[in-house]
Amino acid sequence: MVRPALLADLRLIVGADGVIDRPEALLVYECDGYTLERAAPEVVVLPRTPAQVAAVLRLLAAQRIPFVPRGAGTGLSGGTLPVEAPVMVGTSRLTAIEAIDIANRRIVAQAGVVNQWISNAVRAHGLCYAPDPSSQPACTIGGNVAENSGGPHTLKYGVTTNHVLGVELVLASGEVVTLGGAVEDRPGYDLVGLVVGAEGTFGIVTRATLRLVRAPEAYRTLLAVFESVDAASEAVSGIIAAGIVPAALEMMDRLILQALEQAYHIGLPTDAGAVLLIELDGPAVALDPQAERVAAVCRQNRVREVRVARDEAERAALWKCRKRAFGAVGRLAPNYCTQDGVVPRTRVPDILRHIAAAAERHRLRIANVFHAGDGNIHPILLFDERDRDEVRRVLAAGREILEACVALGGSLTGEHGIGVEKMAQMPLLFGPEDLAAMVRLRAVFDPEGRSNPHKIFPDAKVCVETRAPRRQAAM
Amino acid sequence: MTPWADIVGAEHVGPGAPVDGQVPAWVVRPGSVAEVQECVRAAARARASLVVQGLGAHLSIGAPPARLDVVLGLDRLARVIDHQAGDMTVTAEAGCTLAALAKTLAQSGQWLPLDPPRADATTIGGLIAANLSGPLRASQGRVRDLLLGVRVVGADGALVTGGGRVVKNVAGYDLPKLHVGALGTLGVIVDATFKVRPRPACEEAVVIAARSVEAAAETALGVMASEVAPFWLEVGGPGALPEGPGDGAAAVVGLAGIAEEVAHARARTLELARARGLRAITVADGAALRARLADFALEPAAAVLRASMLPTEVGEFIARASRSGAAPRCLAHAASGVVLMAVPEARAVAGLVAALRPGLEARGGSLVVERATPEVKAQVDVWGDPGEGVALMRGIKAAFDPGGLFAPGRFVAGI
Numbered sequence: 085m086v087r088p089a090l091l092a093d094l095r096l097i098v099g100a101d102g103v104i105d106r107p108e109a110l111l112v113y114e115c116d117g118y119t120l121e122r123a124a125p126e127v128v129v130l131p132r133t134p135a136q137v138a139a140v141l142r143l144l145a146a147q148r149i150p151f152v153p154r155g156a157g158t159g160l161s162g163g164t165l166p167v168e169a170p171v172m173v174g175t176s177r178l179t180a181i182e183a184i185d186i187a188n189r190r191i192v193a194q195a196g197v198v199n200q201w202i203s204n205a206v207r208a209h210g211l212c213y214a215p216d217p218s219s220q221p222a223c224t225i226g227g228n229v230a231e232n233s234g235g236p237h238t239l240k241y242g243v244t245t246n247h248v249l250g251v252e253l254v255l256a257s258g259e260v261v262t263l264g265g266a267v268e269d270r271p272g273y274d275l276v277g278l279v280v281g282a283e284g285t286f287g288i289v290t291r292a293t294l295r296l297v298r299a300p301e302a303y304r305t306l307l308a309v310f311e312s313v314d315a316a317s318e319a320v321s322g323i324i325a326a327g328i329v330p331a332a333l334e335m336m337d338r339l340i341l342q343a344l345e346q347a348y349h350i351g352l353p354t355d356a357g358a359v360l361l362i363e364l365d366g367p368a369v370a371l372d373p374q375a376e377r378v379a380a381v382c383r384q385n386r387v388r389e390v391r392v393a394r395d396e397a398e399r400a401a402l403w404k405c406r407k408r409a410f411g412a413v414g415r416l417a418p419n420y421c422t423q424d425g426v427v428p429r430t431r432v433p434d435i436l437r438h439i440a441a442a443a444e445r446h447r448l449r450i451a452n453v454f455h456a457g458d459g460n461i462h463p464i465l466l467f468d469e470r471d472r473d474e475v476r477r478v479l480a481a482g483r484e485i486l487e488a489c490v491a492l493g494g495s496l497t498g499e500h501g502i503g504v505e506k507m508a509q510m511p512l513l514f515g516p517e518d519l520a521a522m523v524r525l526r527a528v529f530d531p532e533g534r535s536n537p538h539k540i541f542p543d544a545k546v547c548v549e550t551r552a553p554r555r556q557a558a559m
Numbered sequence: 560m561t562p563w564a565d566i567v568g569a570e571h572v573g574p575g576a577p578v579d580g581q582v583p584a585w586v587v588r589p590g591s592v593a594e595v596q597e598c599v600r601a602a603a604r605a606r607a608s609l610v611v612q613g614l615g616a617h618l619s620i621g622a623p624p625a626r627l628d629v630v631l632g633l634d635r636l637a638r639v640i641d642h643q644a645g646d647m648t649v650t651a652e653a654g655c656t657l658a659a660l661a662k663t664l665a666q667s668g669q670w671l672p673l674d675p676p677r678a679d680a681t682t683i684g685g686l687i688a689a690n691l692s693g694p695l696r697a698s699q700g701r702v703r704d705l706l707l708g709v710r711v712v713g714a715d716g717a718l719v720t721g722g723g724r725v726v727k728n729v730a731g732y733d734l735p736k737l738h739v740g741a742l743g744t745l746g747v748i749v750d751a752t753f754k755v756r757p758r759p760a761c762e763e764a765v766v767i768a769a770r771s772v773e774a775a776a777e778t779a780l781g782v783m784a785s786e787v788a789p790f791w792l793e794v795g796g797p798g799a800l801p802e803g804p805g806d807g808a809a810a811v812v813g814l815a816g817i818a819e820e821v822a823h824a825r826a827r828t829l830e831l832a833r834a835r836g837l838r839a840i841t842v843a844d845g846a847a848l849r850a851r852l853a854d855f856a857l858e859p860a861a862a863v864l865r866a867s868m869l870p871t872e873v874g875e876f877i878a879r880a881s882r883s884g885a886a887p888r889c890l891a892h893a894a895s896g897v898v899l900m901a902v903p904e905a906r907a908v909a910g911l912v913a914a915l916r917p918g919l920e921a922r923g924g925s926l927v928v929e930r931a932t933p934e935v936k937a938q939v940d941v942w943g944d945p946g947e948g949v950a951l952m953r954g955i956k957a958a959f960d961p962g963g964l965f966a967p968g969r970f971v972a973g974i
Contacts, residue, residue, distance in 0.1 A: 187780060188869045188896075232729045243727065245736075246704050261947045265923040268701075268895055269690075269867040272945030272971045273745075273952050277703055277736030281729050301786050321645055327668050327757030367786065370820035426725045430645035458727045459646070498727035506730070513730055517717040521959070522732045528954040540731060 086126045086170050090147065094129050097139045102177070104128040113154065113172055117219075118162040118505055120421060120479070125152060125172035132177045134194065134252060134260070134290035140173055141288065142258030150534040151256075153284040155195065155227030158219040160422055161503025163231065163283050167538040173288060175226045181205055182291065189296040190249065190266045195226025195289055199233075202294065211296040214241035217499070218407045229289050232281030234499035236332040236406065239457040240365075241297065243499065245280040250293035253279055253286065256535040266293050278525065283501050284536040286529035300331070300365030304375040305393040305402055308382040312357035313337055313452075317433040319360060319385040320456045324429060326381055328374060332363040333457030334406055335432075339416070340451040340464070344405045347412040352405065356388065360456065361406055363399075409453040410464065416449065417466035423482050424500035425489035429459035438488040439463050445484075446477040460498035461489070487512060502540045510542050562605070563587045563629070566597045575630055578610055579623035580933030588632040592710070592718060592749045598631055599747060600716035603964055610966045611743040613654050613682025617675075617689045619863075619930040621742050622941045625968025631747060633684055639663045640750060641724075648707065648724055650752040653684030670758040672699035674853045684748045690740030693853035694791035694813060697894035702739050705753045709735045711746040714960045724752045737955070744970045745959045759815035762790065764845035765825060767832045772796045772808035772881065772889070776874025778835060779810040779893040783870065787827045789894065790815035790845075793852050796877045796889035800852075808877075810893070811852065813845050855890045860901035862908045862931040866915065868924040870896045876915075885911040896924075905931060909938045920944050945971040 086105075094103045104110060105127045114124040131137045144151055150169040156176060157164055166172055178194035181201065185191070186209045191202060199220040202213035216235035217223055223233065229251060234243045241247075250264030264276035279286050310316040316335055323333065336344070337358045345352040353359065360382070364374050379390045393399040405412075413420050427435045436452065439461070443450040454462040463485055467474045486496050490512045497506060510519060519541060526533070563572045567589045575583030589595045602609050607628035612618055614634055636652035639660060643649070644667035651660055657671070657678040664670050675681055675691030685691070687709065692701050699705075708722030711734075721734025738748055769775035775794045782789055791813035800809050814824045825841060832839035842848050856863045864887070868876055876898060877889040885907035887900035902908055908931055916926040920943060928941040945952060949972050956974045968974075 185869075187784070187871045189783075190869075232733070234727055238727065242700070242704060243729075245733065246700060261951065263946070263948045263951075265946075267867050267869055267922070267924045269865075269897060270923075270925050270946055271740075271927055271942045272948060273741055273955055274703060274736045274739050275948045275951055277733055277739070281733050298786075298788060324647060325645060327760075329757060366816075367788070367820045367823055369823040370817055373817060373819055426723075426727050428643060428646040428648065428725055430643065455727070459725060460727045494725050495723050495728040496730045498725075499729055501729055502731065510731065513723070514720065517713075518720045518734075519731075521713065521719045521721070521734060524958045525732055525734070525737070525955065528951060528958050 091127060093143055094127070094140065097143065098129055098131050098136050102130040102132065104130070113157070116157040116159040116162065116164045118160050118503065121162055121165055121504060123166050125166040126170040128172045128174055130174045130177050134178065137173065137175070137288055137290050138254045138258055138260050141254050141256060144171060144534070145256060145258045148532065148534065150537045152536050153230065153288045155224035156198070156222045158223040159227060159231060159503065160424065160500040161497065161505040163501050163503035163536070163539060165504050167504065169537055175288065175290070176224065178290060185266070186211065188266065191294050191296055192291060193225050193294060194291050195224060197225045199223050199225060199228055206296055207299065210299050212299040213294060214247055214297050215244045218410065225292055225294070226289050229280050229292055230282065230284045231499070231501045234455070234460065236334055236455060239333055239455065240329055240331045245277060247295045248276060248280050248292055249295055251276055251279055251289045252291040253289055255287040256530045256532060264293065283503065283539055285526055285539060287535050302365065302368040302371055303399060304364045304371045305399040306362040306375060306378060307391040307402060308360040308362060308387050309353050309356045309389045310358050310360070310387055313436050314433050315386050316358040316360050317436065317456070319382050319387065320432060321430055322381040322385055323378055324457070326377060328377060330362050330378070330457060331365040332361065334361040335452065335454055335456035336361065336406070336409065337452040339449065340409055340413070340453045343412040343416050343451065344409060346415055348405055350401050350405065361402055406453070413451060413464050413466065416451070417468060419467050419469045421465045421467065421478055421482060423461070423463045423465065423485055424497045425461050425486050425494060426498040427459045427461065427489050427492045427494035429457065431492045431494070432456055432459055434492055435461055435488060439485055442481040442484050446481040448477055448481055458498065459494065483509065504539060507540060507542050510540070562601045563598070566601060567594050571635070578618055578627055578630065579936060581624050581627040583610070583627045583630045586630045586632050588635050590635045592712070595631070595712050595747055595749055596716045596718060599712050599714070599964070602629060603714060603716065603962060606962070608967050609964055610969070611684065611688070611747050613685040614656070614680045616677045616680035617685050617691065620689050621969040623933055623936055623968070624966055633682065636749060644669060647755050648726065648752055649755050650724060650750060651683050652750045653682060653748045655683050657681045657686065664755055668757055669755045671705065671753050671755050673702060673705065674849065676854045676856050683751050687739055687748055687751060688741060688743045694793055694849050694892055696892055697789060697791045703736055706735045706739060706751060707754055708752040709738055709748050710750050711738060711748050713746045714962060714964045719746070722752070726754050742966060742970050744956060744966050744974055746965065760817050761821045762813065762815040762845035763821055763825060764814065764842040764848045765812045765828045765839050766842060767810045767812065767837050767839040769808045769810065769837055772877045773874040775808040775810045776877070776893060778832065778837065780871060781831055782810065782812050782828060783894055785827060785831060787812070787824045787831070789813055791849060792894045794873055794877070794891040794893040796881050799855070799888045799890045811848070813849055815845065852890065856899050856901065856929070858901055860903060861905040862902040862935060863929045864900040864902060864908070864911065864926060865929050866898040866900065866919055866924065866926045868896045868898070868919055868922065870894055872896065873898060880911070880915060883911060883914055887911065905935050908935045912939050916943055942971040
């Protein structure tokens, strides 16, 4: 139990309005985008500066209190769920963009800066920040760094780790270290590369130096309509085999198309088996020949129709659909759970068959909208949380889908992280020696294991003894 | 010799060749991952220190080892294990050369777009351990951007898998990053998986001659800021480029893609040069020119230094270095802010480091002595200051190699 003296000390650091401990106000923080398990922290601290983050962590270090970092709470694997961590440190008030260097294409942003703000800040200079998770209007750079977030355009541009040059990290001890920076190739181990994707278990990132890229001169955005998921999958393979790397290559199946059309009425073919949203970008002169080659590959794979966005408004409408697909799913069922697995891209048809079989076996509806070009699947399992049996079937089907991903040579997660959601499945992917190496690495950064404890690694003690009473799954 | 011969066979144990002046007792060449594990365990038991090499092409990188008993040669682990063209991934053993890998990938029109010097003698393991790069890093990224997974034999002989074989993967920590540029100080990389890309249909280059290196660098920045998306972008100081119009400084712009986009980019680049009143020529075989530039560091030089800075600082830096008494020839991966300096005389190195390093480090950059004689290396810190992360780096070394088995003293801060 957090003592009143600690609350007073926290208020001294961040001000009275930066400490939240009223139970009803804490409810907002009881889960992130992964809603199957919930637990409110005892107190939420919202520092306004990196220095305040360090002061808070020094205070917690002195009393050996574990903590959970949190950005905007859009994570999808329960990475911000407090498990034996009474204090949540939110970075959402660290909202300053501290430096922009157009000529060198660098930007320094505090952890609470929203992903979309970065591109907004440099758009006038023809630059942008490439990683574009679907939550980009809300998710923060700090969260992106913690989760190594992806997005539709990572097929061509890479994920967060490819765009982070430096971070300021506050260790659990409260010590502040600047790692990497605007200049590439600093000698030494790639600590920045280790911190990105560590899910907040190495400490709290308060600032990041990011690489900007040139905004594409032009786009061609195509919607290819197929009778079946298989035909669409084969077209994906065909596009890759033709040596074309689109900026994005997304698949949406019939169920998601129906939900989207109901929500946005933009004329999506609700009777199609699947559509591919294919975006090419680059110099305008190269796009028409490439778009024609993509269309030809689609035709070879029995495409019903290829639509090309005629202008920016049509392109924006297509992307709005894609990025809001998860929201539209709300029309199909009271609750949904998104899985995030990866298979080698040629195995997309196989995993989709596994998903369909799991849906049938467990009497569930599963919609698919995902990064087909990367082999990064996002099956959306629909359910009603009041139906306890259905919740159990959802969890079982999710597990089976992930097991199939691993069996096909893939991974448990492409961009959402392990969090609490997939801890138990880590041994499917990694042996004891592999996990031991990771745990050793964690101990270098956080020897007491106080920064975001009980995440990522299978933790038998917590699973069996502590977790059940602490976390209330929404089931 | 006995323990080693028992593991790998007597024919694969030979007398050691010096590494930075240190002569190991043996070079041991295991033929399998299991043999690598046995060798590491044997070395640990004997408290012998190991330096790993592929074909030895880049062994000049690093500080002289504090101790050296055995060189572990991985040239026998040279297979391409699995190339999945449809998945755009490839897995190869550590001793596989980039040239051999390229041959396999080319059958599907693909490549691993990393172009360090000496592709024929550079192995996958060396590429990762020394974090090698070349002109292509301007658009294709570095090892860290393309590496998906590694298998590494740790100090206890255990085989540890990091990452995976798929192009997107955030399960657990990014262990492959731990070994990139670590110079073999944390374990022996035995195989690795990379993402590969389709090789562009056309690759050309435009060489723009400039009156000064500052003007060449300014032109390169102009190219970066324009809608020409250079495939690579080099800036050479006086005497650095073997060809091109004039013998002064130059910016060299690599262009690639389908024919239409290359033609368009070429026209834009030539226009950009014209607007600055500079002469430019087009080189049809851009890949060949790039390969020659990538091998720049091999050209006759007593020592090679690598400086890192912001792209906007390149011109002034090269001008300053060129004015120094050491008279280095300089070539920059301009879009990345990396300047390679070939120094004609070994005795000039220490002075050059003393003159240039403080200014670079004060602005977040670095200066590394990549190649020099053991005598020169004894006089200078070859790495410079690794920054505020040094305590964490020491912690990582202690966690993964507590007995100091792997290349002790070779890395930054005496690691």
